[in-house]
Amino acid sequence: MATVQVSEAEKVYILHGIRDDLRVDGRGCEDYRHMEIETDVVSNTDGSAKITLGHTAVLVGIKAEIGKPRPMVPDEGYLEFFVDCSANATPEFEGRGGEELGTELSNTLYKVFNNKRSVDLKSLCISEGEHCWVLYVDVLLLQCDGNLYDAISIAIKAALFNTKIPRVQISADDEGGKEIELSDDPYDCMRLNVENVPCIVTLCKVGHRHVVDATLQEKACSVASLIISVTHKGTVTCTRKVGGGSLDPESIFEMTEAGKRVGKALHTPLMKLLQEEESRGA
Amino acid sequence: MPTDTKRVRGPEVSQSPSLFLPDGRQRDQVDVRPVFVRCGLVSQAKGSAYIEAGNTKLMCCVYGPKETERKDETDMKCGRLTTDMRFAPFSCPERGSWIQGSQDKDFSLMLQESLQPAVCLHKYPRSQIEVNVMVLENSGSVLAHAVTCASLALADAGIEMYDLVLGCSIRQDGASYVVDPTYTEQNSCSSVSSENQGGLTVAFLPSLNQISGLQSDGEMTEETLTAGVRTCIEGCYKLYPVVQQALTKAVRRAALPPPES
Amino acid sequence: MAGLELLSDQGYRLDGRKATELRKVQARMGVFAQADGSAYLEQGNTKALAVVYGPHEMRGSRSRTLHDRAVINCQYSMATFSTAERKRRPHGDRKSTEMSLHLKQTFEAAVMTQLYPRSQIDIYVKILQSDGGNYSVCVNAATLAVIDAGIPMRDYVCACTVGFVDETPLADLCYAEESGGVSSLALALLPRGGQIALLQMDARLHQDHLETLIEAAMTACKGVSKVLDEVVRQHLQEVSVLTGE
Numbered sequence: 001m002a003t004v005q006v007s008e009a010e011k012v013y014i015l016h017g018i019r020d021d022l023r024v025d026g027r028g029c030e031d032y033r034h035m036e037i038e039t040d041v042v043s044n045t046d047g048s049a050k051i052t053l054g055h056t057a058v059l060v061g062i063k064a065e066i067g068k069p070r071p072m073v074p075d076e077g078y079l080e081f082f083v084d085c086s087a088n089a090t091p092e093f094e095g096r097g098g099e100e101l102g103t104e105l106s107n108t109l110y111k112v113f114n115n116k117r118s119v120d121l122k123s124l125c126i127s128e129g130e131h132c133w134v135l136y137v138d139v140l141l142l143q144c145d146g147n148l149y150d151a152i153s154i155a156i157k158a159a160l161f162n163t164k165i166p167r168v169q170i171s172a173d174d175e176g177g178k179e180i181e182l183s184d185d186p187y188d189c190m191r192l193n194v195e196n197v198p199c200i201v202t203l204c205k206v207g208h209r210h211v212v213d214a215t216l217q218e219k220a221c222s223v224a225s226l227i228i229s230v231t232h233k234g235t236v237t238c239t240r241k242v243g244g245g246s247l248d249p250e251s252i253f254e255m256t257e258a259g260k261r262v263g264k265a266l267h268t269p270l271m272k273l274l275q276e277e278e279s280r281g282a
Numbered sequence: 283m284p285t286d287t288k289r290v291r292g293p294e295v296s297q298s299p300s301l302f303l304p305d306g307r308q309r310d311q312v313d314v315r316p317v318f319v320r321c322g323l324v325s326q327a328k329g330s331a332y333i334e335a336g337n338t339k340l341m342c343c344v345y346g347p348k349e350t351e352r353k354d355e356t357d358m359k360c361g362r363l364t365t366d367m368r369f370a371p372f373s374c375p376e377r378g379s380w381i382q383g384s385q386d387k388d389f390s391l392m393l394q395e396s397l398q399p400a401v402c403l404h405k406y407p408r409s410q411i412e413v414n415v416m417v418l419e420n421s422g423s424v425l426a427h428a429v430t431c432a433s434l435a436l437a438d439a440g441i442e443m444y445d446l447v448l449g450c451s452i453r454q455d456g457a458s459y460v461v462d463p464t465y466t467e468q469n470s471c472s473s474v475s476s477e478n479q480g481g482l483t484v485a486f487l488p489s490l491n492q493i494s495g496l497q498s499d500g501e502m503t504e505e506t507l508t509a510g511v512r513t514c515i516e517g518c519y520k521l522y523p524v525v526q527q528a529l530t531k532a533v534r535r536a537a538l539p540p541p542e543s
Numbered sequence: 544m545a546g547l548e549l550l551s552d553q554g555y556r557l558d559g560r561k562a563t564e565l566r567k568v569q570a571r572m573g574v575f576a577q578a579d580g581s582a583y584l585e586q587g588n589t590k591a592l593a594v595v596y597g598p599h600e601m602r603g604s605r606s607r608t609l610h611d612r613a614v615i616n617c618q619y620s621m622a623t624f625s626t627a628e629r630k631r632r633p634h635g636d637r638k639s640t641e642m643s644l645h646l647k648q649t650f651e652a653a654v655m656t657q658l659y660p661r662s663q664i665d666i667y668v669k670i671l672q673s674d675g676g677n678y679s680v681c682v683n684a685a686t687l688a689v690i691d692a693g694i695p696m697r698d699y700v701c702a703c704t705v706g707f708v709d710e711t712p713l714a715d716l717c718y719a720e721e722s723g724g725v726s727s728l729a730l731a732l733l734p735r736g737g738q739i740a741l742l743q744m745d746a747r748l749h750q751d752h753l754e755t756l757i758e759a760a761m762t763a764c765k766g767v768s769k770v771l772d773e774v775v776r777q778h779l780q781e782v783s784v785l786t787g788e
Contacts, residue, residue, distance in 0.1 A: 042672050043588065045624045055576050059671065061624030084633045087618045087667040088578075088594040091602065094618055094665070095635075107388040111499040115479065138623040140633075140669075142592070143575050224399075226496070235477065236507050239498045246399035246487060246494035249515060253508050260504045 006220040014221050015207045024217065030262055032213045037154070037270075039162040039277055047163025051155040054215065055145035058152050060137065060159040064166075066180065067134035069125065077124025077132035081109040083139040083152070090144060098141075105139070105152065108200075112153065112229040112238040117196045119160065126168055127178060133165055146216040149227050153200035154270065160197055161274045164189040198229040198237045199266050201259040205247060210255050212262050223247075226255045230263025232271075305336065305464070312516045314450070314462040317524050319431075321438040321532035329439025331528075333431040336464060337421035342431045344439040347409035361406030365394040367415040367428055374420045375465070389425055396429045396449070396485035396495030402442040411441060422464040426451040429485045429495065434525060438532055445490045446525060450517035451483040452510050454502055459510065461517050478506045484514035488522050549708045549723055557719050558587075565703075565715045565763060568770045570684070572691045572778040580692025584684035587717055588674035591681050593688035597664035613659035617646040619681060621670040633669075642678060645741060649682055649731045652740040653700040654689060664694060675718035676704045678729050678743075683767060690775055698733040699771050700740055703763040705730070705756055707748060712759035714766075728756055732764035 006014075014024055021029050033054035042048040045061040052058075070078060083105040085098025092098075113119065124133040137159070139152050167188050169181040183189070204214035204222040211218060214225070223245025229238040239256065241247065247255075307313045315336035324330040327343035350362055367389040371378045382390075393415065401411070413436065415428045426449030433447035453463035456478060460467050468481060480500020486493055493515075498507060550556055560566070566587030575581040580595035601608050608614070619642040620634035650666060666689065668681040679702035686700045706713045706725035713720065716727055726746030732739055748756065 042590070042622075042624060044627060044672050048624070057575065059622070061622065063624050063629045065629060082623060084620075084623060086620055086633065086669055087665070088575075088592060088669050090577075091596050091665050091667075094616075094667070103384050103387050104391060107384060107391075111497075114499045115501040117501060136624070136629050138629075140622050140671075143577055145577065231501075234504065235501050236504055237480075237499065237501050239482075239496055239507065241493070241496040242395065244395070244398045246490075246492040247496075248492050249511060252493055252496065252511060256504055256507060 004216045004220055006217055010217065011221045014218055018206045018209055018211060018218070021209075023211065025215070027213075029209055029211045030258065032150075032266075033215075035154070037158050037273060037277070039158050039274065040281060046165060047159045047161075049155050049158035049162055051151055051158065053145075053147060053151045053154075053213070055143055056147060056151045057142035058148070058155045059140040059142055060152070060155040061140070062159050062163050063136045063138070064133050064163065065136065066126065066131055069129060069132040073121075074129035075125050076121035077126075077134060078121060079113055079119065079135045079137055081106040081113075081137050081139070083109070083141070085141050088143070089141045093141075105148065108149065108227065108238070108240060109137070109139075109152070109156070111240070112198055112200065115237050118198060118231070118237060119196075120193055123190070123192070124165075126180065127170055130178065131180060135160075135163070144216075146219050147202055147213045149200045149202045150213060153198065153229065154266075157194055157197045157199060157270065158274055160192050161194045161278075163192055165192070166190075195271075196231050196233075198231045198235075199263055199270070200227055200229045200238075201263040201266070202227050203255045203259050205245075205251065205255070210251070210258060212258075226252065226259065228256060228259035228263065230260050230266075232264065232267035234260050234264045236260065307460075309458045309460055312461050312513060312520060314517050314520050315464075317521060319434060319525055319528040321434060321528055322535070327435075327439070329435045329437070329441070331431045331434035331438055333427050333434070335423065335427050335462065337419055338423060338427055338464075339418040339421075340415060340424065340428055340431055341418065342413065342415045342428070342435040344411065344413050344432075344435045344441065346411040346439075347406045347441070348412075350408060350410045359404065359407055361401075361403040361408075362410040363394060363398050363401055363403060363413065364410055365390045365397065365413045365415070365432070367393050367417070369417045369420060369424075373417045389428070392425055392483075392495060392497055393428055393432060397432055397436070397447055399492065399494040400433060400443050400445050400447045400487055401436060402444060405442050411436075411439075420465060422466075422468045423449075423451045423462050423483075425449065425483050425497070426462070426485075430521060430525060434529060437529055445487040445492075446522075446529075447485050447487055447494055448518040448521050448525065449483065449485045449495070450514040450521065451481060452513055452517070453481050454478045454500070454506060454510060459513065461513060478502050482507070482510045482514060484511055484518070486515055486518040488518060549706075549720055549725065550711060550713065556713060558717060562711050563714050563759065563762065565766050566717065568683070568767065570687055570771070570774045572687050572774065573782070578688075578692075580688045580690070580694070582684050582687035582691055584680060584687060586676065586680045586683065586715070588672060589670070589676055589680045590672040591668060591670050591677075591684040593666065593668045593681065593684035595664065595666050595685070595688045595692040595694070597692070598659040598662040598694065599665075601661065601663050608661050611660050612656035613654070613661075614663045615647055615650050615654060615656065615666065616663055617643045617650065617666045617668070617685075619643040619646055619668050619670075621673060621677075625670050625673045642681070645678060645743065646681060646685065649700055649702070649741045650685065650689070652738075653686075653696050653698065653733060655695045655697060658695060664689075673718070675716050675721045679703050679715075679731075679767075682731050683771060687771060687774065691778075698735045698738075699768045700731050701734055701764040701767040701771060702729065702731040702741075703760055703767055704728065705760040705763060707752055707756055710752075712756050714759060714763035728760060730757065730760040730764060732761055732768075734765045734768040737761070
């Protein structure tokens with residue numbers, strides 16, 4: 001379900017709870033719900049991850065394909081994002097119903113990764129101006145229960161961590177043309193450094209406070225949310241206000257600060273978890 | 283080597299050209315480009331506005347309120363604000379297409395989110411208000427000016443609003459920043475890989491002191507971001523009198539007694 | 544077959560199976576809490592997710608309402624990363640529209656739609672990883688999802704793709720076999736009554752062989768139905784333990 005209907009009485013209940021730092025499911029204002037991450041779930045991809053956050057479930061698959069670098073930056077590869085709001089998540093998304101949300105989510109993802117440090121794009125270059133790796137990051141929404149942005153960004157980080165790009169050999173043939181040879185050995189692969197990949201924290205303004213990881217009920221009570229993507233160092237790579245309402249500048253500053261704090265704290269356990277999962281698989 | 287006496291040699295010490303912007307504005311100052319605003323450009327539309335800031339030119343038309351096309355629960359109590367922002371094919375250095383791309387859709391969405399808090403939509407149940415923005419020339423800070431222009435067009439259409447919405451953007455480049463960047467400034471990035479590198483756009487309701495739209499990308503520390511938002515708000519205040527003046531002028535013109543016929 | 548030997552002289556297939564052997568089927572029911580019914584099914588390397596919403600009031604245009612039974616609405620889609628070559632669009636192309644239609648026809652034959660007049664049942668199937676037999680895996684997954692939703696059916700619908708190589712029918716084709724130029728046939732069966740819900744073949748086959756092929760497909764479907772039945776029973780047992788009944 002992308003949205004739920006909440007009655008006035010329920011709204012008051014949720015609002016009063018949050019005022020006293022107690023949410024309907026017993027969490028504090030800056031706590032996430034139970035999160036489960038699984039990597040390497042789809043073998044047809046070069047990297048994949050599935051995450052469940054409360055009832056929100058997201059599957060991310062990354063495919064690396066050889067493409068032509070963009071003319072502006074001939075020595076870099078690039079990332080392509082696509083968010084598929086499938087009808088599995090909610091019948092509202094049937095047919096073209098999910099496209100609007102899908103473009104909104106993918107456009108935000110482009111913004112989040114629109115900087116030089118998130119992913120080392122130079123390492124995706126194969127031969128300057130001719131060939132580079134294009135990482136197609138395909139996000140599949142399996143179930144929506146609020147806080148899509150955070151779940152998607154964490155899943156992307158996990159999937160990028162899991163991505164194995166085959167090593168390539170460039171050899172010149174007789175006529176001076178270049179030939180690209182992919183390594184046959186599945187273990188001979190390149191890994192991405194995901195240390196700087198940001199995670200998105202969505203802060204939902206409910207009453208006079210803001211909450212992290214809002215459920216659909218809480219989202220229905222809020223006027224506006226602020227999306228902040230934070231790296232492990234606390235650098236903000238993207239912010240965005242979503243939702244119909246407006247916020248006063250002071251609360252924006254408060255929310256950015258909280259977002260930075262929460263986002264920074266999110267990275268360490270996530271990386272630890274991913275490394276653990278990796279060593280278990282090996 | 284004999285010295286070349288015929289050649290005028292340059293000065294020993296030189297100033298970086300980046301100290302001053304090409305159009306004579308200064309960095310690190312809330313120095314917005316001169317703005318020209320005008321209401322009532324398209325007589326067919328309910329309200330319209332035209333804005334020119336430096337070389338950025340865009341126009342906005344507002345149609346409605348009229349009956350909604352989509353009929354669901356929410357429309358019965360509240361009006362719907364739809365926005366459509368497009369770039370003319372000739373607006374950018376490279377020719378675009380008439381078809382709305384995903385970038386345009388993103389701009390439309392941002393515009394809608396920035397304007398919605400300002401419009402008294404509950405006064406227009408069962409109806410929809412259409413805002414169409416056409417960018418004629420993209421010379422940077424398009425979204426910010428689109429917000430300003432659209433709110434002016436809404437006011438010109440006589441749509442009830444809580445406040446005007448003003449937009450301002452900055453471009454952070456290392457330690458220094460440019461307010462209201464041009465197209466080249468927006469897309470250039472210095473080779474120095476510094477921490478702070480990014481763009482920020484804020485939509486602001488000046489008399490209510492509320493931020494209705496916020497968007498940033500690139501890399502910034504939290505402090506820079508906060509400072510940037512403050513700078514943008516200051517930039518919005520600079521625009522305020524100009525926009526107010528344009529609006530009063532439009533109202534005066536509308537209030538003039540019709541010429542005797 | 545050029546290059547690939549689909550059936551060795553010893554009677555083994557590319558992935559080491561015997562001619563009539565099915566791929567390993569693993570399934571889970573009730574994977575999502577929000578949907579009315581859901582199931583995840585793996586058949587070899589093909590993985591599908593089916594979700595059922597309904598029966599509920601008609602959504603959208605009411606003109607499609609049927610006064611004596613429920614409308615079954617199916618959407619088949621493939622994850623963009625499900626195939627070896629990346630797909631551009633998850634659904635809406637000709638192939639997936641056709642597949643949606645086939646699923647709709649299959650389930651109209653199996654679900655007791657007359658119990659829910661003027662309502663709608665949505666069945667959404669997504670292929671997460673594709674390795675041949677997409678249609679049959681979808682049908683099997685959707686059957687489990689419909690059962691999970693508690694919607695009465697005449698019987699399990701089980702589907703299987705079979706191919707014909709060297710005078711031998713091969714059960715449950717994988718992608719390599721499907722693309723190897725085998726004339727294949729997809730069959731959806733209601734096993735108890737032996738009724739065929741859907742039969743599809745778009746390749747050349749001598750009519751003398753058709754009967755053997757259908758026979759083989761029916762046997763394979765019955766095999767699948769046993770596995771599905773086991774999954775349902777196990778799921779029910781788990782659930783009843785949890786609810787303490």
